[in-house]
Amino acid sequence: MEFSSKLLENAVNEMSQLPGVGKRTALRLVLHLLRQPTTQTLDFANALSTMRTEIKFCKSCHNISDTDMCEICANPNRIEDVVCVVEDIRDVMAIENTSSFKGLYHVLGGKISPMDGIGPNELNIQSLVEKVKQGVVKELIFALGSTMEGDTTNFYIYKQIQDYDVKTSTIARGISVGNELEYTDEVTLGRSIINRIPFEASLKS
Amino acid sequence: MEFSSKLLENAVNEMSQLPGVGKRTALRLVLHLLRQPTTQTLDFANALSTMRTEIKFCKSCHNISDTDMCEICANPNRIEDVVCVVEDIRDVMAIENTSSFKGLYHVLGGKISPMDGIGPNELNIQSLVEKVKQGVVKELIFALGSTMEGDTTNFYIYKQIQDYDVKTSTIARGISVGNELEYTDEVTLGRSIINRIPFEASLKS
Structure with a gap:
């Protein structure tokens, strides 16, 4: 041209x-x-x-924010020891839309994807593991898209924290395999949060 | 959201x-x-x-340019009295790509389209009519997309200049009706410039 x-x-x-x-x-x-x-x-x-x-990223959950601490992390009415692990802000917005979740989020900033050169060090995984080590998290909910990269990321984080006293769950597989989180309808996504299953059980399914 | x-x-x-x-x-x-x-x-x-x-628009042909006079209008090797009327810069680029045309251009900046609120006064038609009135144009080649709006615009300009001593032609209808100029392949577009037909004849086809 x-x-x-x-x-x-x-x-x-x-x-x-x-x-x-x-x-x-x-x-x-x-x-x-x-x-x-x-x-x-x-x-x-x-x-x-x-x-x-x-633009700033929340010091606690790494979500996009205009302040050092995002509105969700700063809200005293949220359940502090239940943390939902998501890929990016679009997933936070999608879950907030369902009104099914009252805990906090942890935004990874992506999924482990060796093909795209994204390893665990490129993501906000270490700070999540630290939170678990400090015992401030009672339950982790994995809410990544149900793709190969999402499953890999779930499993990597699970391996890092399995020796600590934390309950792990994944959102129910109401979302069809291969689909991304943000395109799921609200009802399916809301139910998948309510019907979350232990991570161990999800490995067998 | x-x-x-x-x-x-x-x-x-x-x-x-x-x-x-x-x-x-x-x-x-x-x-x-x-x-x-x-x-x-x-x-x-x-x-x-x-x-x-x-960004500037060429004072003569209204094409996008970094200078007051665009490279094509400033080129002494171009045939000055043959002017090709096009909708916008994309059409100039498409025709230049075919190397079939050695004259100058006149960029209208759009087509007459009452549905979109675009009338003759929103386009660079008056300056084209002035050029014809001054007798500096021997031939006008209408090279608008072969759509309802393109045909309307051709006809409107033709009516304004038909009493003056200027030859009018349209590019051959090698381009299928309803298609936009910029998506036509180079061979078709090049031939349609070479096989241009008198505007009067195009009204009957």
Whole structure:
């Protein structure tokens, strides 16, 4: 693709780095922005850069937050010793939507996936293990998507903490194998939290 | 959707204003940016705002350009009195790719589309009519997509200039009806420029 403008080419190249956005789509999106008022593009650019530089991650659960401690961790009405392990903020939002869970979360920031170069050290696993070692967690609920990577991550964490006094469970396999958490409907997801089963039992199923 | 962070919510809202990007996709894209180095997001934001504020449109053909006069209009080897009328820069890029055309372009910036609130005054039609009135154009080639809006726009311009001494043609209907110009393959598009037919004849077909 040859562009008549370096500025345009640069914008298209940056836009096409988004996942699922090719050069042609990027050009369409950038041309759309050019047809809109200047303020829209400036607001968009500003929102992105402000978010990237100023966003914080909760010191306790690693969820995205505007403060050092996220609203859920700071809420005294949440059950502190039940911790739900999830992949990212989208899963927190999906579970919060069901109103089935009153405990806290621990956001891993991904799943173990050697194919993508993501090992345990790239995820927030050590801080979770520390929480368990300190005895502040009575129950861990594994709520990762029911995929190969999710199962691997569950099992890795389980191995790290199995010698400590903590109950482990996974959300019920109401979600069909191979599906991601965020696309599950609310009823299924809510029930799968209520009907969680011991992690040992889930290994046999 | 309830967000734990205003910064995140703001970025997602801005992202979801892009055409074809819903809230869920926007969240996925924004979370992707958060997993990448900070510089990527800052470069992206910077490229967008710089483009939006500094980009220029060629004074002659209205194509996107970094200078007052675009490279094509400034090129002395192009045939100055043959002007190809196109919708936007993507069509210029598509036709340039075929190497079939040595004249100049006139970029309308869209097509007449009352459904979208786009009338002749929203497009760069008046400056094209002025060019014809001044007698600097010997031939106009209509190269809009073969859609209802494209045909309407062709006809509107034709009516404005039919009393002046200018030859009009449309690119051959090698492109199938209902298709947009930018998705046509190079051979078809190149031939359709070479086999252009008088506009009067195209009205009867």
